[in-house]
Amino acid sequence: MNKGKVYLVGAGPGDPLLITVRGMEAIRRADVVVYDRLANPRLLKQMKPGAEKIFVGKLPDKHMIKQEEINRLLVDLALQGKTVTRLKGGDPSVFGRVGEEAELLAENGIGFEIVPGITSAIAVPAYAGIPVTHRDFTSSFSVVTGHEYPNKTYSNVNWDNLAHASGTIIFLMGVANIETICSQLIDHGRDPGTPAAVIRMGTWMEQRTVTGTLATLTDLVKAAKMESPAIIIVGDVVKLREKLAWFEKRPLFGKRVLVTRAREQASELVRLIDDQGGEAVEFPVIRIRRPEREDIIRTLDEALSNLERYDWILFTSVNGVEYTFGRMAELRVDVRAMHRAKIAAVGPKTQEALLARGLIADLVPHSSFQAETLLDLMKQFVQPGEHVFFPKGDRARPVLAEGLSRFGARVTAVDVYENTLSLEGGEETLQMLHEGHIHAVTFTSSSTVTNLLEALRTLGEPDPVGLLNKLELFSIGPVTTETAAKAGLIVRATAAEATVASLVNRIVGFDAVTE
Template sequence: MKTGKVFLVGAGPGDVRLITVKGLEAIKQAEVILYDRLANPKLLEFAPSDCELIYCGKLPDRHILRQENINDLLAEKALEGKVVVRLKGGDPGVFGRVGEEAAALAHYQVPFEIVPGISSGIAAPLYAGIPVTHREHAESFAVVTAHDKSAEGKPKLDWEGLVRGVDTIAFYMGVGNLPYICENLIAHGKSSSTPVILIQWGTFGRQKTLQGTLQDISVKVTEAKFSNPAIILVGNVISLREKISWFEKMPLYGRQILLARTGESASGLAKELMEQGADVIEFPKWKKTKLPVELGNVKDYDKILFSSPESVNEFFEAVIGKGMDIRKIRADFFGGSSKSINALKERGFIARLIEDMPQAGSLLVVGDNDKNIIENADYLITSEKELDRKFLPIFQRMLEEADVNTMVFPNAAAVGTFTEGLKACNINAFELLKNVQVVCMGQQTKNAVERAGLTADGMPESATREALVEYLIKNPVVGER
């Protein structure tokens, strides 16, 4: 059997768009991915649908897989002839133990490549408005582990060298040892008034910062109950933050949005929300199987509603395959979302949203096997959709680490599929959405939410991305800035 190959990939610091091109290419060809807690799980959606996903997350008090087991598993999967990706948060060479993994692969004579990533020690400060070097404030920069493998976990560092020779110091995952760090820096000559900032979940929309000095930061951290994952940055360059902070000024910064998803791929709506500074979790993840399509009396309907952009393509593939003259279809076309409208537009058809669809006339809904979109309609099933169950535990972990404050239903079809997905996760929709702002894209969607027994807090003026962003800006959640 031919030996496979392992890619040891840096996933970047959190923002899914910060992965390298080469890292993303590795994920797209992977047959097995072993991923860490700090690698953004959204990256896994770029993997092939049949890719095996193995969680290797580590917390201070427990390890899902120990490092020795990870080393052996990488070699084992590659020796089966598979393309394996080891996906690690930040850069694999910066406290990522990539040296141990690479040495184990070399021992087993398994081919491998190391793909660098953006380190959180540089990226998190930049997202907080702090360059780690500056000609007037900092000519040197160091990344330092804030704990070691000793019983006490306190790092044995050249404190004097750090104080004398380094202007900006980034300590990784050191919240628990913060008093020890501050005491040693002051004891070895660092001024007690030196600025310190902690950056939690850097580059995510949930990013939080806490600023102080070596003298008072430990007390502030205790009072704020600040925790890892966080970068501790020490140095006078932090003073630049007041002038060049940018990420926290984005319109949707602080929004942690749960977006109901009906299609297989990531939505353009999610991308737009992220570009405005929000954290977005799309749920659930679906996989589809195309079905043979019998068009029947499709020419006789007054209205045809396409439930998804995929359904548009599946419908016209069937029309072309059957040799039907599209001009004989007299129906007006409608889309369940703006994505469906755009898919029809690409094929030369002007369509309107479901919100603008008149009540009168016969209706055919084209889409997958979800028949909860609209009552009193006929359905043309073009594909069978089912939950991608391997993503359910991933979603549960994402929810545990997030603090969702906004729920967005983009269309009526999303309501049933969302609640179905939650049931598979043993999550109660009412409990999950308690104290969460629920936003609906259009009246039909609002009606579907209320039929499901959920409370809708409002909706934008129109079912467009722009209108949604404007609505969220004008209607902040409790606790937002």
């Protein structure tokens, strides 16, 4: 059997957007990802289907896997011919013990690649508004471990040099030894009034910062109950935090927001949440797929093969556009076959999906992007007896098809895609919900409401409604809000318009009035 390859990857300090492009590639190509608690779980959602993940970090009341065991694990996996990504917090070469892992791989003739990461020594202070250098204060900095190997009988830290150096000092993994660190610096000549700070969970939603001086920092940290993971930074640059703090000031700082829509549709919502300072947690409870029933497929194919007969074609979602044109391509149906039909779209995103295919919608509501609004608009233009083709999802409400039929139109409504339940990432999400790590939930359709509740029940949650009602729930529109209310959920606010941008604005609080 051919030997596999091991990627020793720095995952960055915590913010999932701070991983390198090469690091992300290594996650996506891996057969196995070996990770610890300092790597953001959101990165694991980039793994390919079927890939294995192995946790080797320390958990309360659990056996801590020794470094030697991790080294051997990487070798054993690679000898099985697997592509392995070892995901480590920060930069693997900065107190990350990557050298030990790489040595054993080299000794066993296994190919490996060290992928640098953004080190917490620089990134965490930056997220706290503290640049490690500044021309008005210092042009150098030192990075020191605050947690040396416990069996060492001596210290490699030259306290005298550190105390008298003019540069910034960053201690990693040192909060448990903060009293010793501060006293050593003072005892060796550093001014007790030197500004200093401790930053816990830097770049994460839980980031907290305590500032003081070498003389006061220990008591301040104890009072604030600051625990690891945390870094200590000493130097005049700490004074800049008062002016430069930015991360904690973003509107959604501290909030993890659950995104429940299908993964293919989630990217814009995830980006908008991230841009506002929150952290999106994806739990795509919807999986979109093409119909599987033969009778539905035959009806769809017949309609697509006779597009020239229709006066109107109606699209109510981006999925409807994508799956319709996908099936047309498979059947080799020329888009020019719909040349005589006018096109109606429910909203701007559906309109954009059509435009990407060279089609300009003839009818689009100006606001309130829902079926009822589009029906009222179409009644002004559709003539009784005209043929309307409506490619839809299997859970689409009957408002449009029935309303147009009552008006006298001849409607061919056929499922072009199906909405099914997905449990991808469900166990991790349920754990985060129980541990209080998720603060808000977004619903972008009635299906996300029903599917989330069904998913939680399937995962063994006895009271999903009670669990979710502890959080802030946000809905994209009145129909979705009504579905949630009927299920017993309490929606905090409804978007002013049925768009993800409006939904995020509502979460941030730009819209004061709750729908």
